[in-house]
Amino acid sequence: MFAMIFSAAIHTPAASVYTNYAAAARNERHIAPAFVAAGIIAAGMPVLAGLIAILTTARYGIDTGLSGYRNLTTLASEISPVVGGVALAAVLAAVISSGGPILLSSATMFVRDWLPFTRRYDSARRLRAYQVTTVVYAIVAALAAWVVATRTTISILDLLLFGFAMVVPPAIAVGYVIYWPRTTERGAYWGMAVGYGAGLVWFALIKLALAFGFSAPEDASALHRLLVYCLTVDGEGIDPSYVTTFVPLVAIPLVSRLTIDTSGDREQFYAMLDGTLPVDREPA
Structure with a gap:
């Protein structure tokens, strides 16, 4: 399992190579060669991920109990500074992209x-x-x-990963707008706002819990133990990306059901989206 997590962490950045190369093309003629070049570069990611996973498992075993980007890159650096540097660069590139x-x-x-x-x-x-x-x-x-x-004492890598988690609410809102016509403007707005707020609060609670040594006594209630686990598990707490994902997933449809979109642009938008109304033509 540890090796699989590490492989996923290193392999994930390969997915963004295609879009980055295609977006950098000067014109449409360069898009196909850009995709081919991106594929060649991305093909090396699974090989690197497999190599790191094999070496990590061989040296540390599968019961180390460690997780997280920081620990993974540290272990990779201990195995090989070169491989560890490439691994850290891949993780940072996935976030900075x-x-x-x-x-x-x-x-x-x-x-x-x-x-x-x-x-x-x-x-x-x-x-x-x-x-x-x-x-x-x-x-x-x-x-x-x-x-x-x-x-x-906050790690820059932690903030980068947190910034990556904060990209999720608008992405979910866009998905709802495109695939669920019942989505309202207020639903998308408050879904993103609540997602951002919940993510910020959760990130702050994790840092405070770790800084002050938040723990549960032996006679603590189940709720208290659950809160301690969520904020301190593996010395990092549960990633805020889970919060910024699930909160908008629930908030957007809930608010949309309770509100009505009065902008008048809904029909025009979905007509252009399904192709019945050309984008360059105004409605009659």
Whole structure:
């Protein structure tokens, strides 16, 4: 089981290689060669994962009781610094690969939603606003990472994995909007908001529980023991990604059932989605 978990941790980044290479193509003619090149690169991931799993199992056995990205990469580094470095790079690449789209989309939303005066800009000035906002976002993120690394005991890797977990609520909301027409704007909004809030609270509770040595006495109730287990299992607690996944899954349909979408764009959106209304044509 330990070897399988490690193999999955290293093999997962291969899935993002295809989309990253295809998105970087200059035009449609380059997409097919990009997919082929990405496939060749991704083909090495299962080999690396299998090698690490075999070596790890041979040295430490299958009953080590260790889990988590930090322990896995540490064990890989002890086996071979080269293989361990590649493993750590693969894990970080899987997380950081989401940073670029998040940064660009956040800058776009900030300019469009919070800087209304930019609506009067032409395309060149608006592009400049996007670029400046992106640079500011990047500088703030770099300063935050520096403060966390030098002034706190929180691992940067923990924050990166937490950031990856925070991508889940909007992805679930998009899935609901596309595949469940009953989804309302309020349902998607509050599903994402509650998912973000629950993830932040859970992450903070884990850090507080580990920092203050939260534990259950012998006569503790079953609920108390369950809470201790969820916040301290394997010295890391249950990953916030579970919270940011299940909370929106429940909140979005629940709120959608209780609200009505009055925007008037629902029919047009789903008509364009199923192809009955061309995207470049306005409804009559």
